[in-house]
Amino acid sequence: MAQFIDDWLDRLRARRDRLIADPKFQRWSLANPLARVLARRRARAALDLTAGFVYSQVLFACARLGLFDSLIGGPLTVAELAGRLGLSAEATRRLLDAAASLDLAERRGGGRYGLGQLGAAFAGNRAALSLVEHQPLLYADLADPVALLRGEKRAALADYWPYSDLEQPKALGDAQIAPYSALMAASQPMVAQEALGAYDVSQHRRLMDVGGGEGVFLCAAAARAPQLHVTLLDLPAVAERARARFEAAGILERAQICGGDFLRDPLPRGADIVTLVRIIHDQDDERALAVLRNIRAAVEPGATLLIIEAMSGVAGAEPLDAYYGFYTLAMGRGEPRRVEEIEALLRQSGFGATRLLRNALPTLTSILVAKAV
Structure with missing residues (x-):
């Protein structure tokens, strides 16, 4: 019965696709008042796909030139902005008009420009701007x-993430790991x-962040749970960069910093959440299983594991599959996975009782909870 329904749906969708692809139907849908809304929506989506790279470059130019910082104090004229951005008046107006079309800027009275709503959001989010300024590496590879x-080509992005194909990642020095x-x-x-x-870490005693970088996540967790002890595990050159951050945050006395390779080295024991x-x-998949099994070997049954990353197929975040x-692919390793694919890896590694948490911004990340069994 299920196969019959699938076949029937395939035939129905094939008929739909042929209809939408028919130029006569496209002209009719634009002329028909009832169909026009959907036709215009499809046309706008097609424009966004076609021009998406240009949109991204406009955003990058705004970030690199400091347009959002210039406008955060209030609207300015083209002449005033030209001096601040180091552009001619003509180039400044071209950038501003492009930014205004994308809601990054907004035309105001007296020939002035202010922040658009998206521009204001970027102006208040330095982390997002750092990601925007990183994108040209990916664009070059694409x-x-x-x-x-x-x-047929090796992507430059693979060199930006030097651990991605290195057999001895612990040999990386500070100069090699500093950019990423x-x-x-x-x-x-x-x-x-x-x-x-989305998840209350204050219910736990010790949190170990595997691949924890410079300790930003652990500092945030420790601030929410004053009794929480934290352990950071990352490559030696990376982990050492966390020491100054922990000291500045006042958590060094309840922190453990471990330099190691999470694929090959035994992990510190004692954490009840990872x-x-x-x-x-x-x-x-092979390396993901190695990481998960290494974590399972380091924790007791009942310990919690949080996988925090963008996941494929999550409602509201579907375009992340493309990104x-x-x-x-350009980095040379890995892939976005559906929740059920991650759950399968977890089961093979000794984890179960999984659940996907609800969070406000699935376009940024999803949070999958699992228990060691």
Whole structure:
């Protein structure tokens, strides 16, 4: 019966697709008042897909030139902005008109421009701006996406994340890890706020963040739970960068910093909750299983594991499949996974009782909880 329904739906969708592709139907739908709304919506979506790269470049230019910072104090004229941005008046107006069309800027009275609603959101979010300024690396690799899909070119992004194909990652020095470590640290506050708002870490004694970078997530967790002890595990050169952050946050006395390779080295024991923040989607299945099994070996039955990352197919975050699918392709390792695919990896690793938490911004991250069995 199920196969019959699937076949019937396939035939129905094939008929729909042929109809939408028919130029006569397209003209009719634009002329028909009832169908016009849907036709215009499809046309706008097609425009966004076609022009999306240009939109991203406008955003990047606004971020790189400091447009949002210039407008945060109030609207300015083209002449005033031209001096601040280091552009000619003509180029400034072109950028402002483009930004206004995307709600990054807004035309105001007297020939002035202010922040648009999206521009204001970016102005108040330095972490998001750091990610915007990182995008040209990915865009360069996507200049020929077909070659990338066919494996005919090595993406430059793979070199930005040097651990992605290194057999001895612990040999990396500070100079090699500094760029990506700083980017991860800059973008972590947004993720930490989402995850810690969805899950109460104060019910636990010790939290271990595996692949914890410079300790931004652990600082946020420790601030929410004053009794919580924290353990950070990352490559030696990365983990050492967390020491100054922990000291500044006043949590060094309840923190343990461990340099190691989470794929190969035994992990510190004693944690009753472990977090993996944007780690699993950077790994292929074999390496993801190695990480999860290593964590399971370090915790007692009943311990909690939080997987915190963008996940495929989550309602409200569907376009992330396109972004993370090609980002991980350029990086050279990993893929976005559906919740059920992650749950299968967890079961193979000795975890069960999984549940996906509800959170405000699934476009930023999802939070999957599992228990060690």
